[in-house]
Amino acid sequence: MPYSPDLDAILTEGARFEADGIAYVVERRPVGTVVAPTGEITACDPLTSAGGAEAFTVTVAPGAYPLTAWVAVISRADAAPDHRTAALALTVSDQPVVRWEMALNEGQDVGVLDADGYFGYPVDAGVGTLADLSAVAALADWDFDQLDEVFVPARIPPGPAPVDGVVDQVTGANVITVTAGWGDGVYPTFVGFAADGTVCGFVTDFLVIPSL
DSSP states (O other), X not given: OOOXXXXXHHTSTTOEEEETTEEEEEEEEEEEEEEESSOXXXXXXXXXXXXXXXXXXXXXXXXXXXXXXXXXXXXETTEEEEEEEEEEEEESOOSOOOEEEEOOBTTOOGGGOOTTOOOEEEESSSEEEEEEHHHHHHHTTXXXXXXXXXXXXXXXXXXXXXXEEEOOTTTOOEEEEEEOTTSSEEEEEEEEEOTTSOEEEEEEEOSOSOOO
């Protein structure tokens, strides 16, 4: 079956995982509020792929939604603890999630995926976001100097290192970036649903915590 992480465990404050002598402890880090004027949600590396970003087929009501980074504190015997963004979650509803589905763009079909395969977005600048498509589309018109001034700090702190930039002064639409797991790669996003079919939110898995 396609890749299916235990998101309920990863999105738990204090959750602890161990593999190959390495310990992972999850911490919850609120990173801001996403203003979504259209409710068309996308996940991407906005510094390199804003122009080609696509909305997921699952949409939500326009609004403002909290964004949370779930950080793995990684400990091993021969090194100081490392902090990596394990997941990024956009909360749409506080109802309990009863099922997770892979978030898809138009034309994607999970039926074509091999075992443990997934659809995801490429990261080339070491950051990712969950945002309204209109905000990411507006960011695509920025030049390098604008991007550098707002979204590239002179010194990047440990993950999740959030940066919040308003890209549309009229609607307030914004883009919040966080460091993406181990850096560049391809990362899947999932949609959580409540028992009544309500969309609870979107979660990007940065593949930091191994499947156990």
